[in-house]
Amino acid sequence: MKKLIVLLLVPFFLLAGCGNESGNATQSDAEGKINIVTTIAQIGDIAKNVGGEHVQVESLMGPGVDPHVYEAVPSDIDKLENADLIYYNGLNLEGQMNQIFEKMQEEKPTYAVAETIPQEKLTADPENPEVADPHVWFDIQLWQYAVEEVTNALIELDPDNKADYEKNREAYSKELDELHEYALQNAEEVPEKSRVMVTAHDAFQYFGDAYGFEVMGLQGLSTDSEFGLKDVQRIVDTLVERDIKAVFVESSVSDEAINAVVEGAKDKGHEVEIGGEIYSDAMGPEGTEEGTYVGMFTHNIDTIVNSLK
Structure with missing residues (x-):
């Protein structure tokens, strides 16, 4: 059914594309800014910081939205069709939308920012070595490749403002470097024996590798996978x-x-509490600290460290 919905949307997209050939002005044309559409808000945060006053940015997937199972709706197609520049993560994170992005690449600048990371730096799915883990934003140093890709694409589209984009990128990258050091220092507060993160799905392997945590998820890389009694027992x-x-x-x-x-551990006489809510595939609400990449990452490291130390 999910594949059928996507296939139905592709003809809709083609019709929308034909409509634009009549010369209708896009929203960006009217406001004099580059209209950027991203899938996840983590990428949108890069675009806002690097693009600054020259761009307007909209992310299709907001707070609480799971990109693994997200299905595009007609209004998404309208937004993508009116965009001057499109960024998505790639590495099959937005699996239900792959056909749409393939078509978009034929008509306008469309970039899979995570796919610029060298293959040897990516983590593979333990159950399927041919599949790369798409959750690269949890290793800040790897995420800098996405920052570079967003910047380069903006410069290619708008070379007149190259100096601004490079200046903004430098400032944003410095902020990310400081965040990386903050995460490293705070992780040291957790005793090595206790550096175990248990979450619902396997989204934090890059985080674990970068900051010294063993990560255990009940589900695999995608929330579309299932978990069973054996998985629960292994974690317990x-x-x-x-x-x-x-x-x-x-x-x-x-x-x-x-x-x-939690219930399985309780049955064995071991009390476990929910250490808090952390952000995995989606950030917090726009306008909040957690609605920015730096705020989201800071919230995660603080929550994890305070619960485990």
Whole structure:
């Protein structure tokens, strides 16, 4: 059914494309700014910081939205059709929209920012070595490749403002470097034995590798995968053996899986609490600290460290 919905949307997109050939002005034409559309807000945050006053940015997937199972709606097609520049993550994060982006690439600048990361730096799915983990924004140093790609694409489209984009990129990259150091320093506060993160799905492997945490997820890389009793038991056994007291729920994923772990540990006489809600595939509401990449990442590291130390 999901594939059918996407296939139905592609002809709709083609019709919308034909409509634009009549010369209708885009929203960006009217306001004199580059109209950028991104899938996830993490990419939108890069575009806002690098583009500054020269861009207007809209992300299709807001707070609490799971990009693994997100299905485009007609209004998304309108936004993409009116965009001057499109950024998406790639690495099959937005799996339901792949056909749409393939078509977009034929007609306007469309970039998969995570696919610019060298292959050897990507983490593979343990169950399928041919599939790369798409959650690259949880390693700040890897995410700098996305910053570079967003900047280069803006300069190519709008070379007259190259100096502004490069200046903005430098400032934003410096802020990310400082955030990386903050995460490293705070992670050291957690005893090595307790550096175990249990979450609903396997979105934090890059985070774990970068900042020294062992990460355990009930589901695989995609929330579309399922978990069973064996998965719950595996997590529970680790919690008991290593005396881990906290597990985490994700803002964009049902807490059903984590609640099963908490109950399983309780049945074995081991009390585990929900250490807090962390952001995985989606950021917080726009206009809040957690609605920015830096704020979201800071919230995560503070929540994880305070719960596990």
